[in-house]
Amino acid sequence: MFSLVNFDTQTTAQGKGQANDVQLIARAINGEARGESYEGQVAVGAVILNRVENPKFPNTLAGVIYQPGAFTAVSDGQINVPIDPNSSVVKAARDAMNGWDPTNGCIYYWNPATATSKWIWSRQIIKKIGKHNFGK
Amino acid sequence: MGYREKLLDFKRRLSDRKMYSIVFVVMAAIAIWGIYQYKHAANLRQQLDNQYNRAFYDMVGYVNNVETLLVKSLITSTPEKTASTLQEAWRQSNFAQAYLGQLPVAQDILANTSKFLSQVGDFSYSINNNSMGGKPLSDKEFKSIQDLHGYAAALGKSLDALQEELNSGRIKWGELSQKGPGVFQKVSANAAAQQFENIDKTFQEYPRLIYDGPFSDHLSETESKGLTGEVLSEEKVKEKVIQFFGKDRVESVGSTGKNDSGPIKTYSYTVKFKGAPEEQMASVDFTQKGGHPYWMIYNRPVNEKKIDIDKAKRLGKEFLAKHGFENMVDTYYLSEDGTAVINYAHKQDDVIMYPDLIKVKIALDTGEVVGLESKGYLSSHTARKIQEPKLTMEEARAKINSRIKIDSSGLAIIPTNFKTELLTYEFKGKFNNQDFIVYINALTGKEENILMIIFQRKIGKLLIIYMKDSIDKIYIPHL
Numbered sequence: 001m002f003s004l005v006n007f008d009t010q011t012t013a014q015g016k017g018q019a020n021d022v023q024l025i026a027r028a029i030n031g032e033a034r035g036e037s038y039e040g041q042v043a044v045g046a047v048i049l050n051r052v053e054n055p056k057f058p059n060t061l062a063g064v065i066y067q068p069g070a071f072t073a074v075s076d077g078q079i080n081v082p083i084d085p086n087s088s089v090v091k092a093a094r095d096a097m098n099g100w101d102p103t104n105g106c107i108y109y110w111n112p113a114t115a116t117s118k119w120i121w122s123r124q125i126i127k128k129i130g131k132h133n134f135g136k
Numbered sequence: 137m138g139y140r141e142k143l144l145d146f147k148r149r150l151s152d153r154k155m156y157s158i159v160f161v162v163m164a165a166i167a168i169w170g171i172y173q174y175k176h177a178a179n180l181r182q183q184l185d186n187q188y189n190r191a192f193y194d195m196v197g198y199v200n201n202v203e204t205l206l207v208k209s210l211i212t213s214t215p216e217k218t219a220s221t222l223q224e225a226w227r228q229s230n231f232a233q234a235y236l237g238q239l240p241v242a243q244d245i246l247a248n249t250s251k252f253l254s255q256v257g258d259f260s261y262s263i264n265n266n267s268m269g270g271k272p273l274s275d276k277e278f279k280s281i282q283d284l285h286g287y288a289a290a291l292g293k294s295l296d297a298l299q300e301e302l303n304s305g306r307i308k309w310g311e312l313s314q315k316g317p318g319v320f321q322k323v324s325a326n327a328a329a330q331q332f333e334n335i336d337k338t339f340q341e342y343p344r345l346i347y348d349g350p351f352s353d354h355l356s357e358t359e360s361k362g363l364t365g366e367v368l369s370e371e372k373v374k375e376k377v378i379q380f381f382g383k384d385r386v387e388s389v390g391s392t393g394k395n396d397s398g399p400i401k402t403y404s405y406t407v408k409f410k411g412a413p414e415e416q417m418a419s420v421d422f423t424q425k426g427g428h429p430y431w432m433i434y435n436r437p438v439n440e441k442k443i444d445i446d447k448a449k450r451l452g453k454e455f456l457a458k459h460g461f462e463n464m465v466d467t468y469y470l471s472e473d474g475t476a477v478i479n480y481a482h483k484q485d486d487v488i489m490y491p492d493l494i495k496v497k498i499a500l501d502t503g504e505v506v507g508l509e510s511k512g513y514l515s516s517h518t519a520r521k522i523q524e525p526k527l528t529m530e531e532a533r534a535k536i537n538s539r540i541k542i543d544s545s546g547l548a549i550i551p552t553n554f555k556t557e558l559l560t561y562e563f564k565g566k567f568n569n570q571d572f573i574v575y576i577n578a579l580t581g582k583e584e585n586i587l588m589i590i591f592q593r594k595i596g597k598l599l600i601i602y603m604k605d606s607i608d609k610i611y612i613p614h615l
Binding site: 037038039042053055056057058059060063064067068069070088091094095098099100101102104105117119124126127128136 | 230233234236237238239240241242243244247248250251254255258350351393395397398400402404415419421430431433435470472473477495497507509511
């Protein structure tokens with residue numbers, strides 16, 4: 001998932017944005033899973049990263065997070081809420097980037113109480129963490 | 137003055153002509169403000185529409201280019217020319233995929249189209265690498281490109297049709313991105329979405345594509361070599377969880393479900409510790425087969441740092457040995473938030489096995505292990521038959537650019553993006569005060585990889601770019 005700057009693979013020119021990537025994921029987690037347990041926060045970060053690796057989704061972190069309609073926190077602007085550098089969402093974002101994945105490879109999650117898309121229910125539920133269902 | 141008089145007074149003043157004009161001015165101001173707001177919103181909407189149009193038109197262009205390039209690659213006369221044509225196809229399909237992701241169409245509607253574009257790029261890149269070495273296309277590759285070309289042509293055709301609908305105004309982007317409650321709005325949005333869905337249907341029958349690239353279809357099904365032992369019951373594994381944390385520390389363990397999907401099936405538990413606050417629990421997944429720890433997260437506040445990184449590395453190694461992970465060496469670490477995440481790789485006969493990766497997170501106040509991640513190890517660890525290198529260390533070293541000053545070297549097995557392994561010589565060195573690691577294939581002498589390490593003062597030795605690989609395939613050595 002992470003590599004040192006790598007001259008021989010197809011993904012070279014992504015910039016040196018480790019700190020920025022953590023910020024971006026942390027903001028997304030903050031908007032999507034603020035009230036969740038720590039595990040639930042890492043899980044949301046892991047889903048974002050799993051999407052980057054999945055051919056059905058955009059191939060970059062920003063592409064996945066800002067994909068139109070993909071995350072409510074992006075649509076309603078909550079992703080722009082500034083976060084405390086010591087808050088748990090930053091730690092959760094780091095754990096997710098370091099490879100911890102409580103969802104074991106899920107690429108979707110939804111809140112059963114608020115999900116409006118019928119399609120999302122056709123997904124197999126792999127795991128429930130807090131208010132979210134996680135699926136593939 | 138009573139209320140009644142006040143009211144009368146107000147009425148009297150309102151009937152004054154001046155007051156009427158003030159009310160009029162206020163209303164006019166509100167109207168102007170409203171018109172301004174409306175125009176402003178219309179402007180923003182237009183800007184957004186323009187961006188969607190741009191993304192769409194560009195995407196159509198790139199898809200048409202991919203189609204042309206694929207068919208060209210089939211009829212070029214030399215492998216080198218095939219390579220350069222496919223390289224361009226790789227580039228153009230990457231763009232097409234990126235622009236597709238910007239359209240205001242629900243992800244599920246265009247999922248297969250997106251996958252197709254990812255794979256065309258990935259596949260072209262992998263063949264490009266072979267062709268560059270002078271290898272002509274095999275019959276199978278020729279057939280695959282031919283198939284892909286057929287799909288690209290079909291996609292181009294439907295996109296052209298859609299473009300016409302957009303041009304004639306029958307489809308508006310606004311309809312697709314709005315989720316309003318209006319009945320009519322929904323009907324028209326569905327009609328537009330339907331057009332995209334029809335395009336996506338083209339790819340439902342699209343064949344499995346197997347090649348040497350990270351998006352190849354065979355990768356999700358590889359067996360997990362490190363998963364040894366019998367399949368155990370949830371209760372049996374629970375005992376292992378208690379053992380893992382230590383009987384004297386654990387107050388209770390709760391089961392939170394099981395995960396039967398994917399190559400590594402697991403049970404999930406939460407663990408409560410004696411004397412820890414109610415909400416402060418560890419979450420953990422153990423494998424159903426063999427009851428191995430798969431990942432563990434224990435998020436607790438970390439106090440003042442009392443342990444240095446060398447001690448932490450020792451503690452991590454001891455911890456791993458105690459839980460059955462023998463001969464692990466630390467290869468890289470990252471220290472932040474009062475914790476250290478240390479990577480360990482298995483070592484066999486003095487060769488480092490980078491695919492066999494376990495990450496241990498240690499709290500630097502007490503040295504307690506507060507995190508573990510063993511996907512790499514469980515996926516790939518096995519007693520390997522290590523081949524005899526065909527090059528000596530000196531021969532390999534001679535292949536490296538002489539500008540890099542080499543500090544250390546050794547043998548290592550490294551993973552590729554597509555779950556194969558290579559035996560290499562690993563050289564760590566410096567160029568322009570930057571740290572580099574170079575991998576030379578020990579059998580062919582090919583330079584497989586050059587990595588650059590970027591230091592960031594605050595967080596120690598830091599890794600840099602985000603790539604479309606998964607963590608179990610990438611290893612992060614440290615100097």
